[in-house]
Structure formats: structure tokens, C-alpha cells
Amino acid sequence: MKDADLVVLAVPVGAMEAVTREIAPHLAPGATITDVGSVKRDVIAAVAPHLPKGVHFVPGHPLAGTEHSGPRSGFAELFDNRYVLLTPDPGTAPEAVARLRALWEGCGANVEEMDADHHDLVLAVTSHTPHLIAYTMVGVADDLRRVTDSEVIKYSAAGFRDFTRIAASDPTMWRDVFLSNKDATLEILGRFTEELFALQRAIRTGDGDHLFDYFTRTRAIRRGIIEAGQDTDAPDFGRMPAKARADEGAEK
Amino acid sequence: MKDADLVVLAVPVGAMEAVTREIAPHLAPGATITDVGSVKRDVIAAVAPHLPKGVHFVPGHPLAGTEHSGPRSGFAELFDNRYVLLTPDPGTAPEAVARLRALWEGCGANVEEMDADHHDLVLAVTSHTPHLIAYTMVGVADDLRRVTDSEVIKYSAAGFRDFTRIAASDPTMWRDVFLSNKDATLEILGRFTEELFALQRAIRTGDGDHLFDYFTRTRAIRRGIIEAGQDTDAPDFGRMPAKARADEGAEK
Known part of the structure; x- marks a missing residue:
């Protein structure tokens, strides 16, 4: 030393x-x-x-x-x-x-x-809150008695499978992250809950336009990430043949 | 025809x-x-x-x-x-x-x-609710004015990057899924919100043991999925060298 x-x-x-x-x-x-x-x-x-x-x-x-x-x-x-x-x-x-x-x-x-504070807010959005949400969703699945564990595992489609990967991260590391980035995480969680309740209400009332518009808007961010080259390890890239991968790059 | x-x-x-x-x-x-x-x-x-x-x-x-x-x-x-x-x-x-x-x-x-009803419940857990949550999280990031779009895109760590991929799915298909699997989705969303509030409270009160125990439990499900062979397209597999992949298979 x-x-x-x-x-x-x-x-x-x-x-x-x-x-x-x-x-x-x-x-x-x-x-x-x-x-x-x-x-x-x-x-x-x-x-x-x-x-x-x-x-x-x-x-x-x-x-x-x-x-x-x-x-x-x-x-x-x-x-x-x-x-x-x-x-x-x-x-x-x-x-x-x-x-x-x-x-x-x-x-x-x-x-x-x-700046350190800005870092903590950005990461609350792009990493900390998504991790908490993934942990929660996997916990819900684990609790559900009418769906067996083996069904959750066997039939885990794209959505849930990604969540389980995130939720397999180190418990000590993540406990400390949430305890030490408390304010930013709670702020982003509050916004998340607001938006989720709005979508939940749209499902309950059958407001298809609200759902469609929301889902259309979120697509654009994904395009940005692909263009920024931060997704070279996307799951589908491993399975898609080279031709399809080339097509994806060309997609508008 | x-x-x-x-x-x-x-x-x-x-x-x-x-x-x-x-x-x-x-x-x-x-x-x-x-x-x-x-x-x-x-x-x-x-x-x-x-x-x-x-x-x-x-x-x-x-x-x-x-x-x-x-x-x-x-x-x-x-x-x-x-x-x-x-x-x-x-x-x-x-x-x-x-x-x-x-x-x-x-x-x-x-x-x-x-049975069709059981199918709809299982999929609400393993696919439909995770998709709604991913859409929501990506929407929150898009709304946040103190974090720029380019930051969300550049610094999208593992958690959020997976969410954006899920949230890039076809808006028409997913609107219809939520409208037609309304009851099961709303039930699972209700359970999700309950669990999320419990974790949010643990963060607010500094209850590290609650967080640690929860995160430890969710790890086990992931192991099950890897053992069931439903994750051959995991993102990290694209980046990990063969040696590390072999180690993962051997991991307990």
C-alpha cells in the first residue's frame, strides 16, 4: 500500500x-x-x-x-x-x-x-430504479401460488427472462446502492408509480388509445440506444442470423 | 382458403x-x-x-x-x-x-x-406485466427533464437497456394484449404494487435486511431458468468468453 x-x-x-x-x-x-x-x-x-x-x-x-x-x-x-x-x-x-x-x-x-449529484440522478433512472422493479416483479412471480415455480421458469418469455437476469445481481451491492442513493431512487420510484397507475387505469377503463400512444413513444428511446452503439450485447443478436442483424441496422 | x-x-x-x-x-x-x-x-x-x-x-x-x-x-x-x-x-x-x-x-x-384461463394468468406473470412495467420505466426516463435524452441513452446500464428492448415491442399487439387480458394483468399489477411499496418503504426507513433478504430470494429463480435452458440468448453470453460461459453453467 x-x-x-x-x-x-x-x-x-x-x-x-x-x-x-x-x-x-x-x-x-x-x-x-x-x-x-x-x-x-x-x-x-x-x-x-x-x-x-x-x-x-x-x-x-x-x-x-x-x-x-x-x-x-x-x-x-x-x-x-x-x-x-x-x-x-x-x-x-x-x-x-x-x-x-x-x-x-x-x-x-x-x-x-x-457532478456527483447528477450522476446519482441519472443512474437512479437508468439503473437503480429498473433494478428495484425487476427484483419486485421476480418476487411477485415467486409468491404466486396459482402459478407454479416450474411454470414461471419454463414459460418465462422475453420480458420476464430479462428481469430475472437483472434480479440475480449481488444482494449486498444492491442493498447498499438503494440505501445510499435513497433520495434519487425514491423520487424516480414516485414518478414510476404515477405513470404505472395511469396505464393501469387505461387498462381498467379500456382506453386503448392511451396505451397505444404510450407504447409508440417508448419505442423511440430504444432506437436511440441502438444507434448509440450501447446494445451490442442485445439478447436477440445472439440468436438472429447475420442477415437479420444487418436488416436491423438498416431499419428506420 | x-x-x-x-x-x-x-x-x-x-x-x-x-x-x-x-x-x-x-x-x-x-x-x-x-x-x-x-x-x-x-x-x-x-x-x-x-x-x-x-x-x-x-x-x-x-x-x-x-x-x-x-x-x-x-x-x-x-x-x-x-x-x-x-x-x-x-x-x-x-x-x-x-x-x-x-x-x-x-x-x-x-x-x-x-387451460386457457391458466394460460392467461401464467402469461400475465411471465410476460404481460413485465412488459407494462418496462414500458412505464422507459416512459418515466423519457419524461425526466433534469436527465437529458442523450444521457439516458448513453449511460443506459444493464437494467434500463433491457427495459428499452422490451418496450420497443409492437404497440398494437401490446395494446390488444392488455385490453384482452385485463383481469389477470390487473391482478398481477396489484400484487406488484404491494411488493414495490414494501421495498420503497424499506429504502425510506433504511431497512437493509428487508432489501437483502428480498434480493437473495429472487436470485434462485434465475438459477432455475438457466438450468431449464430457457436463456441461451442471455445478453451477457454474447460478451462473455467461452471460458466464463462454461463457468456459469457449472455455477451453483
């Missing part, structure tokens, strides 16, 4: 403070410390106060990974064309940020910087 | 009745008619009353497909190792059911029979 130029905290968000307290006395002056936590404001609050002077803290979050965790779940291409978000305080030494950026770029990632 | 031994209704659920009325006078005695609708009780009510005597009706639902629709979205392996659920009335001629079963098995599918 004493000779380390770079220290990466790769532990659940809830363990960041304890680990930092333990290693802080051993950090060399001029060293850079970063993390890979899914939440940034709480990690900064947990880590920054314990660091000695002269140590550069550059919080980070690589948007990569599968539902598997632990060192054996890594693979060489994991960060290829994925985003890594850095949320350094404006006062951070630019050379420390630049070195960390170079490291991630060397792994094939695209690096961007943003 | 007059010489057809088999007629397959492959139109949105809401169009089944109109199409059946139009073709019914031209169906040959002894012909078999089936459908591929995602809902079965409503399709039976829409189709059965209009069929002439001597025509065999065997409702069906292949659990296969991607978010793409139309004839150009088909491919040869589409039904390989997928389930096709048939929901014939107990009085249906067994030879008609057997012929249809043979057709689907010839396409590589596993065929099972069940």
Missing part, C-alpha cells in the same frame, strides 16, 4: 468508509485513490474526510458488468466501448484525473466527467 | 374476430384453425362462435419472438427449444390437436397443453 500510486476501492458502497479508514494511514503522498461504486455522493461523503493531505481522490463508476460478481466474473472485453463516469471535486488536481482517465481508456472505455 | 387444411391466425388479438368473420364462410370442413395470440380466453371468445361446424379450433401461443414484428423479423431458429402452449377445449378432436402439435414440434418447439 505504501508504494501504491493508485488505489481502487472495489467493495460494496456500504463498506467504503470502513475500508478507507483502515487504509488511509498507509497511503503515500501523491497517490490517487478511486472507487467503482454505483453511487457517488454517499461514497464521497464516506471516503473523502478520511484521506490524508496530498492524496488525490477521483471517484469513478464504470458502467459495465453482468449480473455476476467477484473477480472470476471479469473478462478482458468487459470495458470495451463502455462508459466510465468520473465525479471529481472541481478542486482535484487535473493530473490525477488525467492519469485515471488514461487508465480507463486503456481498458477500452469512454470516460466522461460529471 | 377453400383447400386449406390448416389456417393460422397471425394478427393482433384485437383483430381476431373481424378476420375470423371474414374467412369463416370459406373454411373447408375438417380444416384446423389455430392462432398465435398472446392471450387465449378472449381469442377463444372472439373466434369460436363464428366457425362453421366440422372445423377444428386449436388455440395456440408460441412463446418466441423478439421485440421486432412482421414477416421480415422471422428466422429459421426462432422456435428452437421454445415452448408452444395449446389451449384446446376438452371436446376438440384429438387428431386435430395432434396434427398441430406435430407442426410445432417440426419447427423445433416443445408443445404443452393447458
Whole structure:
């Protein structure tokens, strides 16, 4: 630790403070410390106060990974064309940020910087709330007595199968994410519930136009993701023959 | 149509009745008619009353497909190792059911029979409600003014990216699914909301044990799906090297 130029905290968000307290006395002056936590404001609050002077803290979050965790779940291409978000305080030494950026770029990632609070809101929308919802839906299926477990498993169509994959993610990591990104997650959950109730009402009252318009609007976002190249691992790409994949690229 | 031994209704659920009325006078005695609708009780009510005597009706639902629709979205392996659920009335001629079963098995599918109401409940859990939830979440992201569209697209992590794929499905088809499987969908949505509120409360009150226990339970279902071989097209399989895939198979 004493000779380390770079220290990466790769532990659940809830363990960041304890680990930092333990290693802080051993950090060399001029060293850079970063993390890979899914939440940034709480990690900064947990880590920054314990660091000695002269140590550069550059919080980070690589948007990569599968539902598997632990060192054996890594693979060489994991960060290829994925985003890594850095949320350094404006006062951070630019050379420390630049070195960390170079490291991630060397792994094939695209690096961007943003404010920690904004990071937490964006991720509440694109990752944290979707995970909570997937966990919930899988839990509902598991509870339902009139549908057997084996039916849920055998007949899991596209929708549910994707949810179970998301809901297989590490429980410790996700518990900590929700506890430490509480405000943004609760805000997005509130909006989600509002919209869901509106759709539920449309189903109950038979308002087909509302459903059709809503479903038409959500299609556009998907097109954007495909065009942005963030979906090279889409499930259907594995099964579709090359011809169909080429067609999809051409589709308007 | 007059010489057809088999007629397959492959139109949105809401169009089944109109199409059946139009073709019914031209169906040959002894012909078999089936459908591929995602809902079965409503399709039976829409189709059965209009069929002439001597025509065999065997409702069906292949659990296969991607978010793409139309004839150009088909491919040869589409039904390989997928389930096709048939929901014939107990009085249906067994030879008609057997012929249809043979057709689907010839396409590589596993065929099972069940009651139409039970089908609609199982699918409300494994497909219809998950689709509605995914549509909702993508709609929320689209509405959120403090997060830009480009951020939602660029930083869409695993959770949200899967949702957008689900939410890109055909709006007409899905409008009809929700309108015609109203009761089962509303029941499952009610249970979903109950569970979601319990998790939301756990986040608000900081009840980490509740979150951890819930997330641990949902993991088991995923294992079951992998063991049942219904996830050969999992997103991570496209990116994981062969070694990691083999490890996953071995994982307990």
C-alpha cells in the first residue's frame, strides 16, 4: 500500500468508509485513490474526510458488468466501448484525473466527467430504479401460488427472462446502492408509480388509445440506444442470423 | 382458403374476430384453425362462435419472438427449444390437436397443453406485466427533464437497456394484449404494487435486511431458468468468453 500510486476501492458502497479508514494511514503522498461504486455522493461523503493531505481522490463508476460478481466474473472485453463516469471535486488536481482517465481508456472505455449529484440522478433512472422493479416483479412471480415455480421458469418469455437476469445481481451491492442513493431512487420510484397507475387505469377503463400512444413513444428511446452503439450485447443478436442483424441496422 | 387444411391466425388479438368473420364462410370442413395470440380466453371468445361446424379450433401461443414484428423479423431458429402452449377445449378432436402439435414440434418447439384461463394468468406473470412495467420505466426516463435524452441513452446500464428492448415491442399487439387480458394483468399489477411499496418503504426507513433478504430470494429463480435452458440468448453470453460461459453453467 505504501508504494501504491493508485488505489481502487472495489467493495460494496456500504463498506467504503470502513475500508478507507483502515487504509488511509498507509497511503503515500501523491497517490490517487478511486472507487467503482454505483453511487457517488454517499461514497464521497464516506471516503473523502478520511484521506490524508496530498492524496488525490477521483471517484469513478464504470458502467459495465453482468449480473455476476467477484473477480472470476471479469473478462478482458468487459470495458470495451463502455462508459466510465468520473465525479471529481472541481478542486482535484487535473493530473490525477488525467492519469485515471488514461487508465480507463486503456481498458477500452469512454470516460466522461460529471457532478456527483447528477450522476446519482441519472443512474437512479437508468439503473437503480429498473433494478428495484425487476427484483419486485421476480418476487411477485415467486409468491404466486396459482402459478407454479416450474411454470414461471419454463414459460418465462422475453420480458420476464430479462428481469430475472437483472434480479440475480449481488444482494449486498444492491442493498447498499438503494440505501445510499435513497433520495434519487425514491423520487424516480414516485414518478414510476404515477405513470404505472395511469396505464393501469387505461387498462381498467379500456382506453386503448392511451396505451397505444404510450407504447409508440417508448419505442423511440430504444432506437436511440441502438444507434448509440450501447446494445451490442442485445439478447436477440445472439440468436438472429447475420442477415437479420444487418436488416436491423438498416431499419428506420 | 377453400383447400386449406390448416389456417393460422397471425394478427393482433384485437383483430381476431373481424378476420375470423371474414374467412369463416370459406373454411373447408375438417380444416384446423389455430392462432398465435398472446392471450387465449378472449381469442377463444372472439373466434369460436363464428366457425362453421366440422372445423377444428386449436388455440395456440408460441412463446418466441423478439421485440421486432412482421414477416421480415422471422428466422429459421426462432422456435428452437421454445415452448408452444395449446389451449384446446376438452371436446376438440384429438387428431386435430395432434396434427398441430406435430407442426410445432417440426419447427423445433416443445408443445404443452393447458387451460386457457391458466394460460392467461401464467402469461400475465411471465410476460404481460413485465412488459407494462418496462414500458412505464422507459416512459418515466423519457419524461425526466433534469436527465437529458442523450444521457439516458448513453449511460443506459444493464437494467434500463433491457427495459428499452422490451418496450420497443409492437404497440398494437401490446395494446390488444392488455385490453384482452385485463383481469389477470390487473391482478398481477396489484400484487406488484404491494411488493414495490414494501421495498420503497424499506429504502425510506433504511431497512437493509428487508432489501437483502428480498434480493437473495429472487436470485434462485434465475438459477432455475438457466438450468431449464430457457436463456441461451442471455445478453451477457454474447460478451462473455467461452471460458466464463462454461463457468456459469457449472455455477451453483
